[in-house]
Amino acid sequence: MTAYWPLLGVAVVVAGFALRRNPVLVVVLAGLVSGVAAGMSAGELLALLGTAFVSNRTLLLFTLILPVVGVLERAGLRERAAAWILGFARLTLARLLIAYLAVRQLLAMFGLINIAGHPQTVRPLLAPMAEATAARTLGDLDDDARARVRALAAATDNVGVFFGEDVFLAFGAVLLIQAFYDRQGIHLEPTSIALWALPTAIAAFVIHGVRIAIFQLRLERRLARKRDEGRC
Amino acid sequence: MLTLTHVFALVGALLAGVAVLDARERRWAAAAFRTILAAPFLLGDQILAAAKSGTAWPAQAMGLGVIALALLASRSRARAAADDAEAAAARSASAARLGNRLFGPVLAIPAMIFALVLGGKHLSIGGTALIDPDQLTLIALGVAATLALVAALLVTRSRPIHALTEGRRLLDMLGWAAVLPMMLATLGAVFTASGVGDAIASLASAVLPTESRLACLLTYALGMVVFTAIMGNAFAAFPVMTAGIGLPLLVARHGADPAALGALGMLTGYCGTLLTPMAANFNIVPAVLLELPDEYGVIRAQWPTSLVLIATNVIVMNVVVFR
Numbered sequence: 437m438t439a440y441w442p443l444l445g446v447a448v449v450v451a452g453f454a455l456r457r458n459p460v461l462v463v464v465l466a467g468l469v470s471g472v473a474a475g476m477s478a479g480e481l482l483a484l485l486g487t488a489f490v491s492n493r494t495l496l497l498f499t500l501i502l503p504v505v506g507v508l509e510r511a512g513l514r515e516r517a518a519a520w521i522l523g524f525a526r527l528t529l530a531r532l533l534i535a536y537l538a539v540r541q542l543l544a545m546f547g548l549i550n551i552a553g554h555p556q557t558v559r560p561l562l563a564p565m566a567e568a569t570a571a572r573t574l575g576d577l578d579d580d581a582r583a584r585v586r587a588l589a590a591a592t593d594n595v596g597v598f599f600g601e602d603v604f605l606a607f608g609a610v611l612l613i614q615a616f617y618d619r620q621g622i623h624l625e626p627t628s629i630a631l632w633a634l635p636t637a638i639a640a641f642v643i644h645g646v647r648i649a650i651f652q653l654r655l656e657r658r659l660a661r662k663r664d665e666g667r668c
Numbered sequence: 669m670l671t672l673t674h675v676f677a678l679v680g681a682l683l684a685g686v687a688v689l690d691a692r693e694r695r696w697a698a699a700a701f702r703t704i705l706a707a708p709f710l711l712g713d714q715i716l717a718a719a720k721s722g723t724a725w726p727a728q729a730m731g732l733g734v735i736a737l738a739l740l741a742s743r744s745r746a747r748a749a750a751d752d753a754e755a756a757a758a759r760s761a762s763a764a765r766l767g768n769r770l771f772g773p774v775l776a777i778p779a780m781i782f783a784l785v786l787g788g789k790h791l792s793i794g795g796t797a798l799i800d801p802d803q804l805t806l807i808a809l810g811v812a813a814t815l816a817l818v819a820a821l822l823v824t825r826s827r828p829i830h831a832l833t834e835g836r837r838l839l840d841m842l843g844w845a846a847v848l849p850m851m852l853a854t855l856g857a858v859f860t861a862s863g864v865g866d867a868i869a870s871l872a873s874a875v876l877p878t879e880s881r882l883a884c885l886l887t888y889a890l891g892m893v894v895f896t897a898i899m900g901n902a903f904a905a906f907p908v909m910t911a912g913i914g915l916p917l918l919v920a921r922h923g924a925d926p927a928a929l930g931a932l933g934m935l936t937g938y939c940g941t942l943l944t945p946m947a948a949n950f951n952i953v954p955a956v957l958l959e960l961p962d963e964y965g966v967i968r969a970q971w972p973t974s975l976v977l978i979a980t981n982v983i984v985m986n987v988v989v990f991r
Contacts (some may be wrong), residue, residue, distance in 0.1 A: 442862040442870075446898055449855075453945050457742075459952065460844045461853045464738035467858040474862030481858075486730030487719050490855035494672075494806060495949060497848040498677055499839065500778070500813035504820050506834025508770055511824035516770045519763065548785065551778040554954035555838075560774055560974050563958055569919040572845060583960050584969070589953040591942075591970035598938045599977075609903065613930040616907050617908025620915060624927050632931035632988070637979045643975045 445470025445619040488569035501555045509560060517561050518568035529585065530652040533592050534645045536562060540596025541641060549597060554590060562589045574656050575663065583657060588651055590642065599633075671800040673713055675810030680709030699842075701740045703845060704733045730802065734854065741844035766823065769856045777812045784808035833873040837959075844948045847964075848948035858897060868871040868895055869912030876913070881990065884917045889982050892933050893940035900946025902937030924989045932989070936981045942974040943967060 441538030445466040462483075471481040477601065505513070521527065543551055552558075566589045571577050601609065610630045617624055683706035690699035707730065708715070717912060719727040723990055763770065784799070784809055791798040799807050826885065839846060872891050877883050895905035914933060918924040941947045945964065955966045962968070 439863055440867050442859070443867050445855075445859060445862070446864060446868075449946070451897065458844065459737045459848055459852050459945065459948070460741035460983075463848070463855045464735060466734075467855045470855075470862045470864060471858050476862065479724060482728040482731030483719060483724045483863055484731070484858060485854060486727035486732075487716060488854040489730060489850055490712045490715050490727075491857075492850050492853035493676060493679075493708045493712055495782065495853060496679060496705075496709075496846070497675065497806060498949075499682060499835075500810055502838040503682065503831040503835035504773055504777070504816045506838050507817070507820045507824055507826050507830050509772060510757040510826070510830065511766060511770060512758070512761075513770045513774065515760050515763035516767065518969045520768065520771075538940060547872055548778070548782060550805055551781050554950075556774070556777055558954060559957045564833075572955060574766075583958075583962075583965060584848070584935055586958040587955070587960055587965040587969035590958055590966045591973070594950050594966070594970060595973055598941065602871065609934050610931070612903055613905065613934060616910060617926055617930065620911070622926050624930075626690045628927045629931045632928040633935060635988075636932065636935040636977070636981055636985050637695060640973070640977055641900075643976045643980070647973055659834050 438475065441473040442470045444473045483496045487666075498553065498555050501553075505555060505560050513560050515566040518564040521565040521568050522572055527569055528573050528652065529566055529655075532566060532569050533589065533648045537596045537641060537644060537648075540593060541600030541637060544597045544600030545637070549601060552593065552597075554593060558590055558593050562593070568618050570652075570655070574652075575659050578660070578662075581659065584651075584655070588648065592648065595640055597643045599637045601633075669796055669797060669800055670804045670811070672806055675807055676709045676712060678810055678814065680706045682832075682835060683709065685832045686839060689832060689836055697740055697743065699738075700738060702839075704737055734851070737847060737853070741847065762824070762963055769823050773816040774825060775980050776819055777809075777816045780812035780815060781805065781808045784811060807812055823833060826915075841959075842953065842956055845948065845953050848952060851949055852946055856901055856904050858901050860904065865895070865904070865908035868898075868913075869908050872909075873912055873917075878917055878921065881918075881966040882986065883923045884913065884922060885985060885989070886982065888913045888918060888929075888933060889936045889978065889985065893943070893978060895941030896937040897944035897946065900941070900944055900948065902934055903943060905940070906930075909937075918989070922990065925991060929985070929987050932981055932985045936978060936985075939974040939978045939981070942970045 448469050449462060449468040452466065453459065467485060468481065471484065476484070521532070540552055563586045566585050567577065567582055570581070570585050608634075610626050613629050614624055614626050683702045687699045687702035687706065690696075690702060713725075715726045715730055718725075731924075739809055749857055788799045788808060789797070799811075820826070821828060821831065868891075872887055876887050891909045891913060892902065892905055895909060896902045899905055910930065910933060914924075914929055915926075918929060919926050923959050930934055941950060945967065951966050952963055955963045960966070
């Protein structure tokens with residue numbers, strides 16, 4: 437008989453995010469609810485929270501990038517990134533983001549996951565470049581358009597790294613799949629698993645690339661309509 | 669030998685340094701937040717070693733620290749520092765003066781990681797490896813960030829204290845979002861320990877018509893998406909869904925190919941990662957870093973890609989898995 441009470445923790449998460457409470461508070465509360473519902477003692481639960489928090493500290497390594505980015509931003513890095521990309525006369529927002537997607541996927545395929553990311557490439561380089569290219573080819577952006585362009589740049593980084601990883605070479609996820617099957621008595625070569633990631637990698641590139649192109653088209657129309665209204 | 673412990677010590681030093689700056693300005697809540705957060709980086713190995721040998725109190729104290737962090741985070745507000753025109757003009761002037769030299773340190777980070785990942789295995793002094801080969805990429809990130817910081821200070825002729833003040837500016841901007849990825853991973857561990865995964869898998873298999881191959885496949889794929897969205901991580905969902913539905917129903921009963929099923933199942937889970945605020949480091953942290961007005965802005969930008977890709981994956985699975 438499976439115990440269903442620990443699912444209360446999931447309910448806390450869903451309700452907390454839906455009500456837009458502070459996510460950190462929601463998450464810790466959900467952990468406490470789930471642990472108590474599973475019958476853990478206070479001591480056990482605190483020790484579990486503590487060891488799990490310490491064990492996952494690699495997730496905060498990205499903060500080491502922040503002083504580098506901060507010092508360079510203070511000296512005008514984002515302004516320079518925007519000015520530099522405008523030197524490419526034929527570049528459009530869609531071409532820039534699709535090129536970034538391709539490079540990110542290819543690098544991830546060779547295991548170079550941490551080579552790019554939100555703190556080290558998207559905030560200081562890709563986002564200002566995307567905004568500047570969009571403003572040049574489509575005309576002045578309003579605040580909403582600027583936020584959407586930045587969000588799409590971040591989304592492009594995510595899609596690139598998620599669906600480039602795992603192809604060809606055996607890294608994290610592939611090794612996890614292999615180890616799981618191994619414990620179940622099914623023995624597989626890592627490469628035989630990794631190759632099946634290729635169709636999804638290609639599909640992800642095509643789908644997201646098309647979406648980037650559609651985004652640019654829609655933004656162009658919306659800004660043009662806005663300019664016409666302004667003229668009347 | 670350089671190990672991950674040294675890199676963690678760097679993070680701890682950064683957080684402790686920022687905490688000192690906060691304390692000097694009497695921003696006590698921020699100083700407390702960063703002091704507690706520095707603990708797992710400066711004392712993490714000792715806490716884990718003590719817990720392993722049966723001494724529970726250091727881990728329990730850290731657990732209390734986690735709760736304290738949550739309370740401090742819930743009271744804090746993200747403060748976007750007002751950007752005055754004077755500073756913006758100074759930045760533009762500096763950008764014009766320094767030109768492409770500004771790119772050097774940023775591009776040096778991936779270049780150094782690339783070089784260290786490829787060549788780091790061969791670096792050794794007197795037979796001992798210079799860098800712990802098991803943690804090569806993460807240590808490479810630490811080494812690259814440190815060297816790039818030195819380069820950035822030299823190129824911009826900034827004083828070393830600016831590393832801390834500028835690091836703090838970005839940490840302030842992130843606010844509670846900085847700690848959310850670690851909190852979510854901790855929640856994942858609590859969910860696993862309290863049997864949430866087994867409960868979801870048994871719920872899913874209880875309502876499933878097992879004789880239909882397509883129904884099993886859809887349940888497996890959508891289960892990966894939903895469970896990944898709840899846990900914020902496909903790695904946690906994979907063993908549960910594959911042990912619960914993938915192996916007994918799809919592989920054993922309907923003759924699915926485990927290699928293709930595993931790879932495509934995992935990647936379908938990744939589609940769930942694109943949809944959920946639980947995957948904070950991919951979805952919430954960048955929304956804050958890019959100063960989006962909506963913290964779900966990145967998810968809004970990527971959910972259509974995710975849904976189309978889920979459909980594509982299910983179709984591909986249906987074709988290749990049952991050959």
